[in-house]
Amino acid sequence: xxxxHRDVLKLRRDWLSVQEVVDAVSSASCGxxxxxxxxxxxxxLDGRKVIGLEYEAYEPMAQSxxxxxxxxxxxxxxxxxxxxxxxxxxxxKVGEASVVMAISSxxxxxxxxxxxxxxxxxxxRLPVWKKEVYDSQEASWKENSECPWASNHKQ
Amino acid sequence: MTAQVTVLYFAxxxxxxxxxxxxxxxxxxxxxxxxxxSLLLQRHPRLCVLQHQVVLAVRxxxxxxxxxxxxxxxxxEVAVVPPLSGG
Numbered sequence: 001x002x003x004x005h006r007d008v009l010k011l012r013r014d015w016l017s018v019q020e021v022v023d024a025v026s027s028a029s030c031g032x033x034x035x036x037x038x039x040x041x042x043x044x045l046d047g048r049k050v051i052g053l054e055y056e057a058y059e060p061m062a063q064s065x066x067x068x069x070x071x072x073x074x075x076x077x078x079x080x081x082x083x084x085x086x087x088x089x090x091x092x093k094v095g096e097a098s099v100v101m102a103i104s105s106x107x108x109x110x111x112x113x114x115x116x117x118x119x120x121x122x123x124x125r126l127p128v129w130k131k132e133v134y135d136s137q138e139a140s141w142k143e144n145s146e147c148p149w150a151s152n153h154k155q
Numbered sequence: 156m157t158a159q160v161t162v163l164y165f166a167x168x169x170x171x172x173x174x175x176x177x178x179x180x181x182x183x184x185x186x187x188x189x190x191x192x193s194l195l196l197q198r199h200p201r202l203c204v205l206q207h208q209v210v211l212a213v214r215x216x217x218x219x220x221x222x223x224x225x226x227x228x229x230x231x232e233v234a235v236v237p238p239l240s241g242g
Contacts, residue, residue, distance in 0.1 A: 055241075058234055058236075087242075126239065126242075127239060128240070141237065143208075143239075147240075149209065149210050149219075150238035
């Protein structure tokens with residue numbers, strides 16, 4: 001019997017559990033689980049230190065874009081079994097995970113390639129924004145170079 | 156024809172407009188996405204700093220700003236979408 005696919009995006013205001021995301025994609029038919037963890041980096045910009053990030057999302061559209069993203073991934077890598085993403089909203093301090101993603105597949109190659117593409121697509125398409133907040137109390141909105149309408153967009 | 160739509164502002168566009176959302180009661184339809192953006196610029200001139208680095212979302216679908224015609228219905232959601240920075 002073919003196992004039904006699970007595609008899950010959760011937008012959360014609390015600390016992310018990598019284990020919870022990994023468990024959400026577990027499957028007896030899968031020999032591989034690929035995981036990506038995106039963490040808020042300690043960074044210095046013009047002498048100001050980043051103390052954290054403030055996230056917001058267009059939540060219903062994030063869900064619909066996530067479903068489209070999963071359709072694109074499955075079309076290219078049909079063996080992908082389950083996909084789960086937990087993404088933070090609100091305040092995330094330096095050192096904490098802001099996104100955790102897991103993909104299960106029978107064999108590792110498909111899962112690893114799908115993960116690479118899924119992270120690119122997430123940064124390019126998911127309606128989520130973050131503002132870097134500095135120790136000087138200033139803040140600036142970030143732009144992903146993967147986003148086609150960003151000023152720093154790379155082809 | 157006109158339509159009553161809800162406009163949502165996110166990230167920098169919310170800071171520039173000073174609003175998270177507003178109701179527009181008589182938006183002409185059909186309208187080009189450029190026409191819709193111009194209408195929002197008239198209401199909130201500070202949004203012009205986003206010019207050329209913004210798209211709209213109409214009923215949760217991205218629409219580039221240009222000649223494309225958009226048909227609006229009462230209760231539709233239009234969002235101002237500055238460059239994305241998820242992840």
